[in-house]
Amino acid sequence: MSAATSTPRATSTLTSNQLHRFAPAGLLVAAAAVSAGLAAVIGFSIPLFVFLGIVIFAAALTAVSAAVEGRRKATDRLVTTLVVTAFALALIPLIAVVWSVIGNGLSAFGVDFLTTSMRNVTGLQDQQTMQDGAPLIGGAYHALVGTLIITALATAISVPIGLMTSIYLVEYGRGRLARAITFFVDVMTGIPSIVAGLFAAALFAVLFGVGTRNGFAGAVALSVLMIPVVVRSSEEMLRIVPNELREAAYALGVPKWRMIVRVVIPTAISGIASGVTLAIARVVGETAPLIVTAGFTSSINTNPFSDWMMSLPSYVYSLAMRPLSGSEPQPSLDRAWAAAFTLVIIVMLLNLIARLIAKAFAPKTGR
Amino acid sequence: MSKRIDVGDLNIYYGDFLAVEGVSMEIEARSVTAFIGPSGCGKSTFLRALNRMHEVIPGARVQGKVMLDGEDLYAYGVDPVNVRRQIGMVFQRPNPFPTMSVRDNVLAGLKLNSKRMSRSEADEVAERSLRGANLWNEVKDRLDKPGAGLSGGQQQRLCIARAIAVQPEVLLMDEPCSALDPISTLAIEDLIGELKQNYTIVIVTHNMQQAARVSDRTAFFNIAGTGKPGKLIEMDDTTKIFTKPGVKATEDYVSGRFG
Numbered sequence: 167m168s169a170a171t172s173t174p175r176a177t178s179t180l181t182s183n184q185l186h187r188f189a190p191a192g193l194l195v196a197a198a199a200v201s202a203g204l205a206a207v208i209g210f211s212i213p214l215f216v217f218l219g220i221v222i223f224a225a226a227l228t229a230v231s232a233a234v235e236g237r238r239k240a241t242d243r244l245v246t247t248l249v250v251t252a253f254a255l256a257l258i259p260l261i262a263v264v265w266s267v268i269g270n271g272l273s274a275f276g277v278d279f280l281t282t283s284m285r286n287v288t289g290l291q292d293q294q295t296m297q298d299g300a301p302l303i304g305g306a307y308h309a310l311v312g313t314l315i316i317t318a319l320a321t322a323i324s325v326p327i328g329l330m331t332s333i334y335l336v337e338y339g340r341g342r343l344a345r346a347i348t349f350f351v352d353v354m355t356g357i358p359s360i361v362a363g364l365f366a367a368a369l370f371a372v373l374f375g376v377g378t379r380n381g382f383a384g385a386v387a388l389s390v391l392m393i394p395v396v397v398r399s400s401e402e403m404l405r406i407v408p409n410e411l412r413e414a415a416y417a418l419g420v421p422k423w424r425m426i427v428r429v430v431i432p433t434a435i436s437g438i439a440s441g442v443t444l445a446i447a448r449v450v451g452e453t454a455p456l457i458v459t460a461g462f463t464s465s466i467n468t469n470p471f472s473d474w475m476m477s478l479p480s481y482v483y484s485l486a487m488r489p490l491s492g493s494e495p496q497p498s499l500d501r502a503w504a505a506a507f508t509l510v511i512i513v514m515l516l517n518l519i520a521r522l523i524a525k526a527f528a529p530k531t532g533r
Numbered sequence: 534m535s536k537r538i539d540v541g542d543l544n545i546y547y548g549d550f551l552a553v554e555g556v557s558m559e560i561e562a563r564s565v566t567a568f569i570g571p572s573g574c575g576k577s578t579f580l581r582a583l584n585r586m587h588e589v590i591p592g593a594r595v596q597g598k599v600m601l602d603g604e605d606l607y608a609y610g611v612d613p614v615n616v617r618r619q620i621g622m623v624f625q626r627p628n629p630f631p632t633m634s635v636r637d638n639v640l641a642g643l644k645l646n647s648k649r650m651s652r653s654e655a656d657e658v659a660e661r662s663l664r665g666a667n668l669w670n671e672v673k674d675r676l677d678k679p680g681a682g683l684s685g686g687q688q689q690r691l692c693i694a695r696a697i698a699v700q701p702e703v704l705l706m707d708e709p710c711s712a713l714d715p716i717s718t719l720a721i722e723d724l725i726g727e728l729k730q731n732y733t734i735v736i737v738t739h740n741m742q743q744a745a746r747v748s749d750r751t752a753f754f755n756i757a758g759t760g761k762p763g764k765l766i767e768m769d770d771t772t773k774i775f776t777k778p779g780v781k782a783t784e785d786y787v788s789g790r791f792g
Binding site: 340408410411412413414415416417418419420421424425428429432433529 | 584586589591614615616617618619621622623624626628629630631632641642644645646647679681692695696699
């Protein structure tokens with residue numbers, strides 16, 4: 167009748183002492199109090215307070231835990247504290263950058279800023295803005311247009327070259343040529359951006375005469391930086407397409423090129439597309455190569471094949487380093503921050519788009 | 534449909550390594566031929582050589598003749614793509630295309646080759662192939678759902694439907710049931726019994742009961758040791774291989790006394 171069940175014991179051998187649930191929180195408060203006291207003795211400053219607090223908290227928690235719970239749990243708590251601290255440290259610069267860009271960028275940012283150029287805006291207007299309270303005029307429309315055109319051109323150049331290179335490397339490349347290409351792509355990944363800019367400037371100087379600067383030259387400079395990123399990311403994505411799918415297509419009598427176009431690329435497209443978007447985000451903020459290739463201008467130029475073309479990073483650089491009015495630099499700095507804010511928004515949008523694309527194209531497994 | 538295969542003194546190499554040596558055999562049309570043997574003895578390699586799939590691996594090559602109804606598959610100028618259109622293959626692990634629906638997976642062989650079809654024609658091919666693979670009743674309401682959402686056994690039958698949709702002469706199966714449970718295995722074995730009325734079927738299996746259940750003829754492959762080439766030891770009617778084989782090694786293997 168009775169099943170073989172064991173009677174519960176009064177004390178279990180499986181349990182051991184544990185710290186109270188709120189013990190770490192209590193210790194944290196105590197550590198904060200002690201460190202505030204200590205810091206006040208030495209000379210109070212926030213970094214010192216935080217540093218002392220973390221050290222005291224980690225030491226106290228480990229000691230208490232070692233006394234109550236034993237060595238393994240104590241080590242666990244110490245390492246957990248260190249990891250969380252490292253994570254918080256890593257977040258500080260990110261939050262600080264976003265905070266300062268938003269805080270400084272909002273004052274000049276607005277519809278007017280995005281829809282007007284700097285043509286005929288001089289230091290005189292800036293002085294009036296500061297002294298008489300006249301509205302801030304002049305915006306980054308020309309730079310926004312330039313950035314979009316140059317980046318779009320760079321993408322149009324880089325994506326076909328990069329994607330085809332990665333297809334060659336994954337599907338066809340064998341032996342020395344493939345190894346050489348991989349090597350040079352690695353080298354290209356490490357090229358300093360100013361070198362890419364000088365290369366494009368020199369190329370255009372040879373082809374079209376010294377001093378040739380236009381948006382297309384900027385796009386070429388950016389492609390030099392973008393191609394290796396596209397090759398690398400799409401190569402990774404193509405490599406993780408299972409070989410079984412290739413074999414399945416072969417076994418149906420599908421020629422290789424069609425197998426690649428109709429099976430391999432669609433399977434990897436979500437990763438490729440998000441890789442491309444991230445590559446765009448990577449080059450959209452490049453400054454040095456554009457300064458030496460596309461130059462500066464205060465007017466709207468929508469033709470990338472002639473005349474100088476402004477871009478957002480060059481706009482930030484020129485207004486921050488050479489304000490329109492030497493005596494009243496603040497309006498120029500405000501514009502530079504607003505342009506930086508615009509750039510951050512563009513990069514964030516691109517990252518968002520990359521995620522949406524990855525989600526939209528991802529192979530579906532729903533039932 | 535369905536053609537016979539005659540193999541004459543076939544050697545298969547991976548680079549300089551001789552993987553399979555001196556195999557000659559006849560595979561009858563409209564029959565099921567099973568390949569059995571220990572792991573690494575070259576059954577799968579030999580099977581893949583029958584529709585030139587082994588060429589996908591760099592460095593793989595063959596010497597000898599494989600005749601499909603008298604036409605040499607390895608003659609100069611033969612396009613492997615044309616060979617594979619006549620000799621289809623089902624793999625060990627189900628591998629439906631993850632970007633395609635159930636219907637598109639079945640039609641993949643036709644669509645990937647850009648064959649023009651009307652909607653009704655395509656529906657007809659899809660239904661016929663799925664019925665042929667005993668899958669129609671289970672998926673007819675979800676033809677537009679992703680093929681990767683089916684269960685493992687259904688996916689494998691989907692792959693069989695995909696293979697027969699292009700109406701090959703021969704169907705090669707490389708351990709088609711090794712990743713499946715007994716019920717799905719039974720479904721596929723039943724299917725093999727039906728398919729042999731129209732197709733020439735060659736199946737590699739590690740499961741000797743399966744070979745005994747489904748095949749008309751059985752070929753036993755063996756290997757003398759690691760690094761040595763695999764060889765065809767014996768090929769005969771399945772009943773004979775499993776009751777009174779001509780070679781001692783075969784008897785040891787089928788009776789489980791081996792290794």
